[in-house]
Amino acid sequence: METKYLNADLLIIGGGSAGCMAAIRALELNPELKIIFFEKGDIKYSGSIARGMDALNIVAIPNFTTPELYIESVSMSCEGVLDLAPSYRLAARSFELLKKLQHWGVHFPVDANGNFRTLKYHIKGEFQTAMEEPDLKVIISRKAQEQGAVALNRIMGLELLLDDGRISGAVGLNVRSGELVVCGAKAVILTAGGQARFSLPNSGYLYGTFDYPGNSGDGYVMGFQAGAKLTCMEFTKSMMLIKDANMPLLAITVTRGGRVMDMLDNIIMENECANLSRMDDAYDKGLGPLRIQLRHLKPEVIDEIEGILFSTERPVQERFFRGRGIDFRKRDIELWRTEAQICGGHGMGGLYVNERAETGVPGLYAAGDAASVPKQHLSGAFVFGEVAAEEAVAFIKSNPTVKINDGQVQAVEERRNQLFTDVDRDIDVRELEYKVRRLISDYVISPKNELKLNSWLEWSGRFREELRNHIVVRNGHDLSKLYEVAHIVQCADFSARASLERKESRWGTAHRRTDYPDRDDKKWLCHILTEKGDAPEDIRTGTEPVKGLDGKKGGA
Template sequence: MDEILDGLTQIDCDILIIGGGTAGPMAALKAKRKNPEANVVLLDKANVKRSGAISMGMDGLNNSVIPGYATPEQYTKEITIANDGICDQAAVYRYAQECYGIIQELDSFGIRFQKDQNGEYDVKKVHHIGTYVLPMPNGDTVKKALYRQLRKARINIINRFMATRLLTGEGRVAGAICVNTRSAEFLVVRAKAVIMGLGAAGRLGLPTSGYLYGTYENASNSGEGYAMAYHAGAGLANLECYQINPLIKDYNGPACAYVAGPMGGYTANAQGERFIECDYWSGQMMQEFYDELQGGKGPVYLKLNHLAEETVAEIERVLHIVERPTRGHFHEGRGTDYRKQMIEMHISEIGFCSGHSASGVFVDEHARTTIPGLYAAGDMANVPHNYMLGAFTNGAFAGMDAAVFIADVDHANFDMGEVDAERTRVLAPTKRDDGIPPNQIEYKTRRLVNDYLQPPKVTAKMELAQKRFEEVRDDMESGMFVRDAHELMRALEASTILDCAEMAAAASMYRTESRWGLYHNRVEYERDDENWFCHTILTKGEDGKPAHKKQDVKPYVVEIAEDEKDAYANQRVGSSSSVAAE
């Protein structure tokens, strides 16, 4: 294993789904159900059994819209406000209308959701306005349940192949070029439609621990979806709206608003005082978190030591077993106990992830990107705050739409020269006798991301970042060196991470205002609705560098009253116009 082999195979399918985490499996199931004759291939860089953000499971649904607890109108309004108004509501509204059906479907797969004595879903309130959080008592079974369904539906699964570039031709998608992560052999997949579900760009910033893989996101989510969409010519929206999350200091577990919050836990400063109204993750909340962290009352803590023993035990049962099972080990090693003291928190490294923010490949309410036949869903598509249930639901939309799209088209022709060029690019680090290993290229890129791109954003710093990224790119293209196929995968990831870093800098420079709280806090600029109440769309320009344009926010489906618009703007306890969380 890992020896570099020379090989090139081509296969054909109707629908290629890249990424077998959350959105991908649901897209595959829905496409196959809609068109049982379709040849559906699900491809993953890892193993679909345990790939993606929910590798070990998930603690709950953060954004379920369940009749009796919330309405689609209310949810759409909440997410629009939480995202500072920059939101094409059609996709959010369709999600809100149809996610309940997906919950019932997941239930039928054997994934259970918490119910009360009356058998009703036991939904908790965390958000500022509505009630959407639904715990999953057996959340550790998600991947196994999904995998069973994939086998039953006879989806063709290809593991350990990493897609590196999309193929296009005749003005639409034509397939993808993939490389085996254990042999470096190439696989060209011709497809009539391609659905991308490649997750977040989670290895963009460097975590405070300095460990390259100690990221908030599953470290295998290194941003290939963003890079491939970019190189294929698709539009990417609002990349300057970074993901930054509150975490346990040095550990990549959330604090956590969704589990501890509904049970009485909260975020406190060093004096044990609550300082934010609502722990729901938004840019405004993160700005208050950051201010407290930097101010005289920092650092910031997770406070649970005022809770009853049985409550703490229940929080531990959820937080330490399902989504982040090593969390108990972490606290044990540090000698910290929720019962005895507050737990130090910090902010995460930056990343792209629409699951918690709004940056991503631009899609509409059918999960269509700007390239015909190409879809994106989950953390890498720009439907704001869509979390796991959003990945499932938007993945379903993509699968259903792709099943219709393929009925009327044949495989698009593409230029074989593109495959040859990609083979040359991919294999370059294997052709040298020595040079710079990928981990050093990656470390340097990510250290520069922290030094210069982390908010508060400063123009001169971002310009320095752009200059330094170019130097790293020169080093990478002329001198990166790998010894086996596994290192080659890391080299390709390093290249993706650098692409994402350059996009993050370019997008942040373009939007000359501040918006989304800390996510895009450009200290030299105020919020400017007159000029910047719009999406920013980044594409690959003629010169091979990021190009930008503004795009109107589509007319709202659900109107927002003037006095509701700022519900998320004042998150600090004691600020005058705030709405109480409880």
């Protein structure tokens, strides 16, 4: 197979929320820039938005809330383990972002007085701002391409290229043919999302995950291999969502008056979702299945909820509920615990970045769920897509030349050639993925302990050998899945190592160690950083103080 060579000023890996916004912002600043996307799916509907979305979860609306209140709130929900400057920047730019989206035609409902509709989703303040936009992904992906960015669909970013320690592009894989594409670039923005395919959903479906299943931690692995650090990989978060469908609805139903109830009809949440851990507590006490009740609401409120649920984020919900015979006016919605994921958007884990979206590798930026700006959601993906673009444009200007490392490309080609065969191979990649994720469920997520985490690390060695020598690869599709499973294994290694390092329990079910059941602020009010040692499989962990707004040691 022939490897294709391309050149760009800026390469964006992942054409989701953050990636599209990065391209738009970079071209606003310099319309002459040549921008290429590697996009694993099709940019029109790929990523967490998929179609549309019902809220920007963080907007600091002037004269109503403030960035200061937001960092107070997010610090509480992250239990102090975060650097404040990135979260502050997110909130400070959030209203400007809303106005920009509004200008593009994105619909934000307002009341009779012209006030935005806000809902209570955080511990403090009403930052969640309703948005009713079923075509959000189409709007932003079209805009990026109309301004001149070129999307290479079905190209999966595999490895970042380095030129004397600085980023010089990346190698991508055509997920249909298995051909490689080398894109030389003066800067790269990693926006490949989080790790959606971590533990196994209890439905047993590999792709029946809450987050977009095309996000398989590729960005974490690419960044790590290039020398970037990861933080909070021990934060393995599951949610309480619609049983068997794992689709979101809490922020839409409960904030509008819905009730989360346990099996004894105790009300666990009503009108607000500020403290989701209450659901975990009830569930862990055996008081599940939990359910959402809506039948007490006025008919027009139920109509509004249905209008949003069935049109914006996952319109397939309408068919799902009809298929199960569930009418919200008569029957409750059963909730169940989803798979655990690692994500810098809903969770806290991802590439360690500062408020300029820098990863520490010159020319490499990360934004959205690939980066750890804890609980930044869509607002963070958009704001930091823009921030990464601004920084990358400045970097490109002052670092114009770049060289491709042929040896690195050759090594990727050789590895691809070794893997692309079905001769003497005996394991279907989907079967291996099932087993890998079943064991992640057993050993890597809470309740965690040293014995389990070390058991995973033993198993992962075996899985790597099977990935190298046993997987049947008949086409580019099998091959891309093989790389994805390798990334899932690698992310589980990151997580196990970081979890072993954090010898305490924190964040409810996201990191509960039975051998260290208590929270210990004295020792662990810090980041656990994960970084590459001498070999790709050599994962090192260390700690780093959390930083206050001034960039100095924080952690109050």
